Amino acid sequence: MNDEAKLPKILVADDSRMVRASIAKHIRGQFDVREESDGQAAWEALLVDPAINLVLTDIGMPRLDGYGLLERIRGSRLGRVRTLPVVILSGDEDEKARERALSLGANGFITKGGGGVELLATLNSMVRLAQTQNELEESRAALSRQSPVDPATGLATEAYLQHRAQQEISRARRTQTDIVAxxxxxxxxxxxxxxxxxxxxxLIGRKLSKMLGSRIRAEDTLTQRSASQFALLAPGTDLVAGCAFALRIKQRLENLVMTYREERIRVSVSIGLASAAADRLGSVGDLLETATRRAQAGVAAGGNKVIADRGEVTQGMLERRASPLLSVDAALRHLRLGQQEEVTTQLPELLMTLVPLLELLESRLHCGLPIPQLKQIENRTGGRGDDLDVTQTHI
Structure with a gap:
């Protein structure tokens, strides 16, 4: 049993049960065989079975033919799948079929009904090729872990994002600035x-990668965590600016139509945000985990949503939240110029902004600030703001 488990594993895809049985008979004892009756089933097997070392496929099959299977293998984002040797089962000497298979990345051909000697020799040669490619892929993976850039996407690696985030969180503490994920x-x-x-x-992931990458600043760090998920680190950015950017991305995708084989595809995303300051998070793990949890909550709620510390973000809510944050500096300028009347009209908004700071002061200095009464005033005002347009905020 243990010896059999160590045998190289070959995936045989052919809609003829007799052909599959004949191949299995010839190679039994030297290879472990997995059989599938069409290209789609073979593709699904490749995604879930990492033990497969080689693919032996017919061309004419239902659901997904051999060409389509080969094309998917060579276009896979999974290194173990993309580099698998693929041998074509050829029923005749059609040169055009062979040329097409070679152009798609086939490694060799075996004639149906040929002898077992040819079959075994070809398969042994291809398995040795697979082992060499696996070793090369492992070496590349090790190098990519040490490099700040993922060679497959051109974006930052997850490890570099984590490293950069920890640096930026430390810097944010020193400079009293914020960082948003x-x-x-x-x-x-x-x-x-x-x-x-x-x-x-x-392909959709690549489109999202290009769109996000073209809209971030030089100091931001973007990584693709999976085919369907991206993480962005934005140092020196507050939660309002981060939400404004997220809303613009969401709106951009609402108007985007992708085409695949003459079929129009519309997609949407949910975006979760976390702020070191607003969420009082001090570690990289907490920052990214909070943003991930909020993004997944947006997906679960029906998708096409931006979720932050107070739930779903809309343009109207963002404008109300942005207004008081931006009015503090203006209020101080008015006071320096002796224009107290201008500040008086903004007191409810200023109070909503300053309550968190006053809470912190009271917790550290215990100076008797009337925090409960101030919160009651804040709740009654409802955080009214002016009509500031935040759609031009850049991240």
């Missing part, structure tokens, strides 16, 4: 996979 999650992932397959989801 955004997690962007693709909505309705399961229906997209079921309807279009993993290949199209990867």
């Amino acid at each position: 955004l997690v962007v999650e693709l909505d309705e992932l399961a229906p997209l996979l079921a309807r279009y397959g993993d290949h199209v989801v990867q």
